[in-house]
Amino acid sequence: MHNVRRVLDVGCGPGTDAPQFADMDYLGIDQNERYISHARRRHGRPFEVGDVTRLEVPTDQRFDFILVNSLLHHIDTPSTRGLLAHLPNLLSDGGHVHVIELVLPPRSSLPRLLARADRGEFPRSLQEWHGLFVESFDEIVFEPFDVCVGRIVFWNMVYFKGCAKHRSSPMRENAS
Numbered sequence: 001m002h003n004v005r006r007v008l009d010v011g012c013g014p015g016t017d018a019p020q021f022a023d024m025d026y027l028g029i030d031q032n033e034r035y036i037s038h039a040r041r042r043h044g045r046p047f048e049v050g051d052v053t054r055l056e057v058p059t060d061q062r063f064d065f066i067l068v069n070s071l072l073h074h075i076d077t078p079s080t081r082g083l084l085a086h087l088p089n090l091l092s093d094g095g096h097v098h099v100i101e102l103v104l105p106p107r108s109s110l111p112r113l114l115a116r117a118d119r120g121e122f123p124r125s126l127q128e129w130h131g132l133f134v135e136s137f138d139e140i141v142f143e144p145f146d147v148c149v150g151r152i153v154f155w156n157m158v159y160f161k162g163c164a165k166h167r168s169s170p171m172r173e174n175a176s
Contacts, residue, residue, distance in 0.1 A: 006025045006027075006062070007067065008027050008065070009069075011030055011068060011069070013032070013035045015047060017069055019043070027047070028047040029047070029048045032049075033049050036049045052083060053083055062090055063090055063091060063092060065098065066087055066098065067098050068098070068100075069100045072101055074119070074121070081132065084133065085136050087137075091163070091164050096161055096163055099133065099161075101158050102157060109153075111153055134162075136165065138162055138165050139161075139162055140161040140162055140163060143158065
């Protein structure tokens with residue numbers, strides 16, 4: 001991951017993804033104090049208990065890489081919108097958000113049954129995920145994928161990579 005200097009791991013849990021960013025300035029944030037305590041002991045890296053929507057950082061300390069891995073299906077839609085809307089404020093110029101999420105398949109299947117059995121109460125369809133992501137980010141990648149054991153599909157997932165929305169200035173809009 002060239003050009004990645006600072007990483008923010010949103011909803012980091014017990015720090016499962018922290019080793020992937022060993023050579024980078026990393027911060028994991030989660031609201032669960034037990035997870036954060038475990039992550040600090042296990043990884044010896046910076047982890048904070050907190051709500052990322054309240055996190056503010058100076059421009060020169062913004063993050064090049066924001067990871068949101070399997071968190072949003074635990075959060076209701078208004079709160080998900082609020083979280084996603086805040087993340088562009090934490091991204092550096094040229095930074096990207098990376099989201100990995102559980103998808104609720106449209107038809108009866110093992111992945112749909114497992115998505116409904118997950119502790120997350122808000123699995124969403126691909127279309128719902130896409131709509132939520134592009135409200136706050138310009139899409140670079142939106143890629144569904146399956147998690148299989150052998151040839152059996154257990155989970156349907158989606159990977160999204162985005163950058164802060166490019167907004168044209170009012171002067172430009174009036175000129176066109």
